[in-house]
Amino acid sequence: MTNTGPADGETPDGLLGWCLVANVARETARGESGLDIQHGTKHFRAGALLWLPPVRWDPGHGRWPAVGRHRGNGRRYVNMIVRADDLENFRVKGVYSEALVRSLNGYEHDPAAPRTLQNPWSREQAQSWADGRNRHREPLFIEGHRYAHPRISVANPPAGRDPDRR
Template sequence: MSTETEAEPLGWCVVANVVAETANGPGGLEIRAGVKRFPAGAKVWVLPPMWANDSDRLMAVGHHHGRGHRLVRVPVRRRHLTGFRVRMIYSPAVLRAIQRPARGQCRPWLWAGHAEAQEYAELWSHGRPLGVRPAV
């Protein structure tokens, strides 16, 4: 049973936080707090992988720190994210940002379920490439 104050779950998603400091520029000599579009510690919703040959970049949705904190969907290097975990999506605005059509996109970017999201959260937490599965 739900009351008017409880939000209905809209789906599962992998979430992470932006690391405190990132190395950028030639030789990684420029140290920044966070990344270009997200501040350090920001919570981002990580979408299912879309690039089979590029395990370093993940598409993420989060509140942009420079443009009125609106939700943006941008690629982020995996090394700039930490604390991968699986959570429910409760915000319709977050769901719209995840599902917003993109150029060349023919399917919505949603996780199939908790099990798939959990598998990738564990792989990314341990720094394994997308195509590598842990030994059973």
């Protein structure tokens, strides 16, 4: 992945912390068997930038808390739980906005320290998560089960397999 930020050891002026970010996928699958294709999600338009704070609690498998600008009001940040499958293009960005810090902190925000992230990512930790999520993996479907197995996935295409062979 290309490093577009400052060199190691340098801190940009006004940087309040680092955060994992992703875009809402251009097309999201909904409905039975994922046959209903939608553009974006109910709350975020396709391509919207979402800030993903470190997970403090488990919102359920394959779901993450996210902060972004809502489809209906592009001025204010909102906190939502989103499906990880609806996100793409994970990367690390610096946080410079006090309003964004307030939203990322949520209920733990301290008005006495408005520029302090309460649960920050380290740049290396966020980059590791981004690299892991950007490796495309396909869910494993088990015969007799309606949904993909949530904990098992395989590389796309599986290593050592000829894609032309059926």
